[in-house]
Amino acid sequence: MSDVTVAEFSGWGRHPVVTGRRRRAENLARITDGAVLTRGLGRSYGDASLPPPGDHVVAVTTLADRVLAFDSDAGVVRAEAGLSLADLNRLFWPRGWRPPSSPGTQSVTLGGMVAADVHGKSHHSEGCFGEHVRSLRIRVADGRILDVSDDVEPELFRATLGGLGLTGHVLEVELRLRPAASPWIQAESERFGDLDSLIDALQGASAQWPYTVAWADLSSRGKSRGRGILERGRAADPSTAPVSPPVPKRTFSVPLVCPVLSGATVRSLNMVRYWGRSKITRGIVHPESFFYPLDVVGRFNRLYGRRGFTQYQAVLPPRSGRAGCVKVFDILERMRATPLLCVLKDFRAEGKGMISFPMKGLSMAIDLPIRDHTQSVVNALNDFVAGEGGRVYLAKDALTRAEHFRAMEPRLDDWLRVRRTWDPDLALKSALSVRLFGDPA
Amino acid sequence: MKVVFLGATQGMGRALARLMAERGDELFLLGRRLDTLEGQAADLRIRGASTEVGVAVCDLEHPDGFGAALDAATATLGRFDAVVVTAGLFGTQEALEQDADLRHRVLTVDFTNTIEFCEHARVRLLAMGGGVLCVFSSVAGDRARKPVILYGAAKAGLSYYLDGLDVTYRSRGLRTVAVKPGFVRTAMTEGLKEPPFAADPPAAAAATLKAIDGGRPVAYVPSIWRVVMLAVKCLPRWVRRRVDF
Known part of the structure; x- marks a missing residue:
């Protein structure tokens, strides 16, 4: 029986593309044996889930998705790394539980959420995903399978949360869920005419609302650049929410690669998004519509065309503030980069993940289609962000240079030391670790 | 519905067992390894199976254990409504041509022993007044094609047998x-x-469950393969000699 498949790997941004070998089966302990990296649904944007170029084996976890235990009193669930967030939500929303933290898509696996230590609309109230992970079963480079937690090998545990799969293969995840009065969401969205009032409103909402995010329109110019919509939400009151649990939404898929997202279409989409509803909208909405609005369009990454796209996501510390945000927009405008999506989020302080992305400050995420000059745009943005004491999110990144990342990340040496302790020969590696940490390919 | 399931720990079998668990069916799992069965049972229980999910070891390579395994299921479930067999072995044509041992195992498991297991199940289901016997064959058994001659031969034999059970x-x-x-x-x-x-x-599991509930004697999953195989069956021999699928 042929065990591995030659496969092309790419992330959600479809750039870069690396050829390697894929091993996919139910038995994680078997498929991770000898693999350089473990990958879930491949939803990180850049090269975090890609093997280095060459003949390397990547274990793919999507068939290893058993729920192994559930404590219905404490809300603690233990599952294999390949369980998708969509499956987790579908199973536990109706029972009155929700994940405390989730990214903007449910097409991610538990293992992937650990590796990227994902954050979402709840970051200001709940922190990263990793804050709610009680323990991990991982396979370290020498082949041993260990259970790690705050009490057992805490350093390895912390290095693995957000460790991009480079400290060990994540096999099982034990997660504490939050009780939810209702899975349905009481949501409000409100329009703001300029960046200042949008950011004010975003920060102001965080005290009352457990879920917040802002979308900013960067295709308008002048004073209205950065105008946008604030989305805020909380679990709906069960007395007013639908009694029935939310049924998973139907989705449709973009059937082929077609580059429709560029200059003019982006401007019009942003116009429609901004003006297409009243100043303030309130209502009870489906949790998928609130948390994962873009999941309705499957494979929408194909709309960015053949060359793919990257997402530039950076966080700037409070002292940099909104002036820093304006500066980032200036750089984009000066370099004629055409961002489609710009999402703003205020973060609380960093958590226990040793090199996890979030820290206190304002985060901005900007989709950039790959063009000839995209590398120089990212370089210019990184120059600025590093100088401000900010940093970039590696789960979205494909283009940051090693020297920029080092300048942004004072915690890097500490994390590299832990990685070396458990993997002195660098048996675990990815295209990203070759690019940023100088691993030999 | 009470279901005895051989092969619920992998692939389509796992997906089908989950659909059954989520609608509240009562399941009893048979498979090769106790630890794998127990992990799968926990998964199905949490996903909604209406009672504890029982397990017993049963290996298609060891027909001696078939009777005892089904007896264990009867002891737990009492009367059952369906027996599902998704287990089997596979090898590529290349591997099966080169490896005599693998070839023997695949042909034995997918034909002789699967039928032997079905005979045990048939006798029990008939004694209980009837029920569903759902067995995974393959489109590979519909028509000889270059990449699946040996595997397809075993599945063709199995399909022939299942067809016979239906008419009889x-x-x-x-x-x-x-x-x-x-x-x-x-x-x-x-x-x-x-x-x-x-x-x-x-998707394949959902189509299978519909066929089980509707008692359809033959189910292509997904259903488009009925059309595909119809076309393949119409191909003249000289074309089949030339193409490689």
Whole structure:
């Protein structure tokens, strides 16, 4: 029986593309044996889930998705790394539980959420995903399978949360869920005419609302650049929410690669998004519509065309503030980069993940289609962000240079030391670790 | 529905068992390894199976244990409504041509021993007044094609047998469901070139469950493969000699 498949790997941004070998089966302990990296649904944007170029084996976890235990009193669930967030939500929303933290898509696996230590609309109230992970079963480079937690090998545990799969293969995840009065969401969205009032409103909402995010329109110019919509939400009151649990939404898929997202279409989409509803909208909405609005369009990454796209996501510390945000927009405008999506989020302080992305400050995420000059745009943005004491999110990144990342990340040496302790020969590696940490390919 | 399930720990079998668990069916799992069975039982229980999910070891390579395994299921479930067999072995044509031992195992498991297991199940289901016997064959058994001659031969024999069960015993309450999956993305097909109309296990499982509930004697999953195989069966021999699928 042929065990591995030659496969092309790419992330959600479809750039870069690396050829390697894929091993996919139910038995994680078997498929991770000898693999350089473990990958879930491949939803990180850049090269975090890609093997280095060459003949390397990547274990793919999507068939290893058993729920192994559930404590219905404490809300603690233990599952294999390949369980998708969509499956987790579908199973536990109706029972009155929700994940405390989730990214903007449910097409991610538990293992992937650990590796990227994902954050979402709840970051200001709940922190990263990793804050709610009680323990991990991982396979370290020498082949041993260990259970790690705050009490057992805490350093390895912390290095693995957000460790991009480079400290060990994540096999099982034990997660504490939050009780939810209702899975349905009481949501409000409100329009703001300029960046200042949008950011004010975003920060102001965080005290009352457990879920917040802002979308900013960067295709308008002048004073209205950065105008946008604030989305805020909380679990709906069960007395007013639908009694029935939310049924998973139907989705449709973009059937082929077609580059429709560029200059003019982006401007019009942003116009429609901004003006297409009243100043303030309130209502009870489906949790998928609130948390994962873009999941309705499957494979929408194909709309960015053949060359793919990257997402530039950076966080700037409070002292940099909104002036820093304006500066980032200036750089984009000066370099004629055409961002489609710009999402703003205020973060609380960093958590226990040793090199996890979030820290206190304002985060901005900007989709950039790959063009000839995209590398120089990212370089210019990184120059600025590093100088401000900010940093970039590696789960979205494909283009940051090693020297920029080092300048942004004072915690890097500490994390590299832990990685070396458990993997002195660098048996675990990815295209990203070759690019940023100088691993030999 | 009370179901005895051989092969619920992987691929389409796992997906089908989950659908059954989520609608509250009562399941008893048979399989090769106790630890794997217990992990799967926990998964199905949490996903909604209406009672504890019982398990017993049963290996298609060891027919001596078939009777005892089904007796263990009867001891737990009492009367059961369905027996589902998704287990089997696979090898690529190349591997089966080169490896005599693997060839012997695949042919034995997928033909002789699967039928032997079905005979045990048939006798018990008929004694209980009838029920569903759902067995996974393959489109590979419909027509000889270059990449699946040996595997296909075993599945062709199995399909022939299931067809015979249907015509013989349906009047006595035994509803045979022969499932013929096309290309489904499982660990079994990992490493093979993916043809058009490939499906994921949950979609194949949903189609299978419909066939079980409707008592359809033959179910292509996904259903497009009925058309595909009809076309393949119409191909003249000289074309089949030339093409490589």
